[in-house]
Amino acid sequence: MAGQKMLKFVEVERDMPEKRPPNLRKEDFGEIYAEYATAKAAEQASRCSQCGVPYCQSHCPLHNNIPDWLRMTAEGRLEEAYEISQATNTFPEICGRICPQDRLCEGNCVIEQSGHGTVTIGSVEKYITDTAFENGWVKPIKPQTERAESVGIIGAGPGGLAAADILRRQGVQVTVYDRYDRGGGLLTYGIPGFKLEKDIVMQRMAQLEDGGVEFVLNCDVGDDLSFDAIRGKHDAVLIATGVYKTRGLEAPGVGAEGIVRAIDYLTASNRKSFGDVVEEFENGELNAVGKKVVVIGGGDTAMDCVRTAIRQGAESVKCLYRRDEANMPGSMREVQNAKEEGVEFVWLSAPRGFTGDKVEGVMVQKMRLGAPDASGRQMPELIEGSDYVEDADLVVQALGFEPEDIPTLWGVPELEVTRWGTIKAEFTTGQTSLEGVFAAGDIVRGASLVVWAIKDGRDAAEAILDYINQEAAVAAE
Ligand code: FAD
Numbered sequence: 001m002a003g004q005k006m007l008k009f010v011e012v013e014r015d016m017p018e019k020r021p022p023n024l025r026k027e028d029f030g031e032i033y034a035e036y037a038t039a040k041a042a043e044q045a046s047r048c049s050q051c052g053v054p055y056c057q058s059h060c061p062l063h064n065n066i067p068d069w070l071r072m073t074a075e076g077r078l079e080e081a082y083e084i085s086q087a088t089n090t091f092p093e094i095c096g097r098i099c100p101q102d103r104l105c106e107g108n109c110v111i112e113q114s115g116h117g118t119v120t121i122g123s124v125e126k127y128i129t130d131t132a133f134e135n136g137w138v139k140p141i142k143p144q145t146e147r148a149e150s151v152g153i154i155g156a157g158p159g160g161l162a163a164a165d166i167l168r169r170q171g172v173q174v175t176v177y178d179r180y181d182r183g184g185g186l187l188t189y190g191i192p193g194f195k196l197e198k199d200i201v202m203q204r205m206a207q208l209e210d211g212g213v214e215f216v217l218n219c220d221v222g223d224d225l226s227f228d229a230i231r232g233k234h235d236a237v238l239i240a241t242g243v244y245k246t247r248g249l250e251a252p253g254v255g256a257e258g259i260v261r262a263i264d265y266l267t268a269s270n271r272k273s274f275g276d277v278v279e280e281f282e283n284g285e286l287n288a289v290g291k292k293v294v295v296i297g298g299g300d301t302a303m304d305c306v307r308t309a310i311r312q313g314a315e316s317v318k319c320l321y322r323r324d325e326a327n328m329p330g331s332m333r334e335v336q337n338a339k340e341e342g343v344e345f346v347w348l349s350a351p352r353g354f355t356g357d358k359v360e361g362v363m364v365q366k367m368r369l370g371a372p373d374a375s376g377r378q379m380p381e382l383i384e385g386s387d388y389v390e391d392a393d394l395v396v397q398a399l400g401f402e403p404e405d406i407p408t409l410w411g412v413p414e415l416e417v418t419r420w421g422t423i424k425a426e427f428t429t430g431q432t433s434l435e436g437v438f439a440a441g442d443i444v445r446g447a448s449l450v451v452w453a454i455k456d457g458r459d460a461a462e463a464i465l466d467y468i469n470q471e472a473a474v475a476a477e
């Protein structure tokens with residue numbers, strides 16, 4: 001039952017953790033939101049009305065038991081809050097930081113809909129697990145018994161890591177292969193530190209390594225090691241390789257020096273945050289300092305690029321997007337953060353081409369929104385004669401990602417893919433067209449969200465356990 005401590009939404013206003021002022025946060029790559037103090041977390045959690053049918057929970061991809069951990073937090077029972085929270089989410093401290101809560105749990109909170117401002121679910125979730133780490137409540141992974149079966153996981157992003165966690169806890173021998181030199185996938189090399197500090201990700205990597213998960217890094221599957229070799233070595237395989245093929249522009253001058261891909265730009269910046277020597281950054285190719293930067297695109301990747309350029313000391317940063325603000329795919333919260341930090345948005349504008357062998361400008365065409373397409377979104381239309389040149393000496397293309405052609409790259413034509421190139425996998429199990437091979441995360445869904453990758457990884461791990469148990473039972477007959 002909800003205790004006296006709950007239902008405070010009428011007298012207590014919604015209050016997010018303090019946000020660092022833009023002039024200070026522009027100076028570094030640290031996260032922009034502070035942590036709640038204990039009393040504040042309890043106060044904010046107490047605003048929950050403990051709905052009988054919690055829409056927050058049904059709109060969380062992991063179906064987190066949000067009302068229960070809010071109540072435990074309000075009552076000061078934080079260790080119990082943590083136990084409930086970690087039961088359904090492998091990385092609650094990460095989701096609390098970077099889920100687009102306005103579209104998921106918080107966007108469906110009934111208090112928000114009654115005009116009182118949503119319960120700050122994400123910030124409380126982050127607070128609970130950060131506190132659990134500080135207090136040593138996050139237990140090491142210690143399987144009760146070791147099993148002989150092994151699973152190979154290709155890709156150390158959130159999908160692969162969530163699966164590794166579940167399988168290892170059941171005593172399965174787990175090896176994770178990744179082409180990068182650090183695990184974490186886009187958590188490490190895509191998402192910038194001002195949204196997710198890197199030690200938060202590395203803390204989870206350490207937990208998995210200490211728990212016996214083996215990592216084989218700097219290993220590009222299909223190049224350094226064949227898929228068949230991995231399949232031959234393990235009882236089951238999970239493909240969790242994400243989507244990395246950049247959707248490029250086709251426009252005159254697009255090959256000019258100074259026009260770069262978002263993933264390269266963000267990876268270089270994230271590597272710098274680890275203290276790595278990054279040649280393309282040192283030689284200026286992927287460094288915005290002193291430059292007029294134009295980022296093309298309107299999604300979350302574009303927002304991460306513009307805000308990275310601001311922190312690198314760009315002279316000016318503009319975001320070019322072919323629709324208007326209301327039709328941007330990126331999170332409104334991130335657009336607001338970018339505006340506060342000095343990013344200029346150039347709405348209803350599309351690149352027609354680029355000037356200079358070393359880029360000097362973007363030829364911009366103005367657009368208007370026309371009739372809706374099949375999806376109901378208004379289609380941008382050109383306004384003839386509206387062209388102008390926007391000065392630029394660094395242009396970042398952030399137009400989204402597509403899957404690489406895995407069947408060809410890995411020499412497995414029998415691995416079925418969809419017409420979008422994503423791997424065909426059963427919805428709840430991740431089972432692919434190959435026996436004993438499963439898939440999870442962006443490589444199945446297309447570019448999506450961390451929380452969905454975690455959900456897929458967890459589901460696939462359960463299906464893999466069923467599969468290896470069945471195989472073991474057959475072998476024992
Ligand atoms: P990934 O995280 O992409 O991990 C895949 C891993 O597989 C990588 O480590 C890669 O090196 C490895 N790999 C690929 N091919 C091979 C190979 N052949 N051999 C070996 N290893 C291989 N989502 C949110 O929820 N919130 C956000 O704020 C957010 N911001 C984002 C910002 C950016 C810039 C980007 C690009 C994405 C963002 N996303 C965000 C989306 C989110 O990061 C992804 O949906 C999520 O990381 C997908 O997880 P995954 O495990 O499927 O793949």
Ligand code: SF4
Nearest residue numbers: 060095099104105122
């Ligand atoms: Fe909300 Fe994401 Fe946490 Fe679910 S995992 S409760 S959607 S922040």
Ligand code: SF4
Nearest residue numbers: 048049051056109110
């Ligand atoms: Fe609490 Fe809002 Fe969820 Fe209802 S919808 S249980 S008020 S967080």
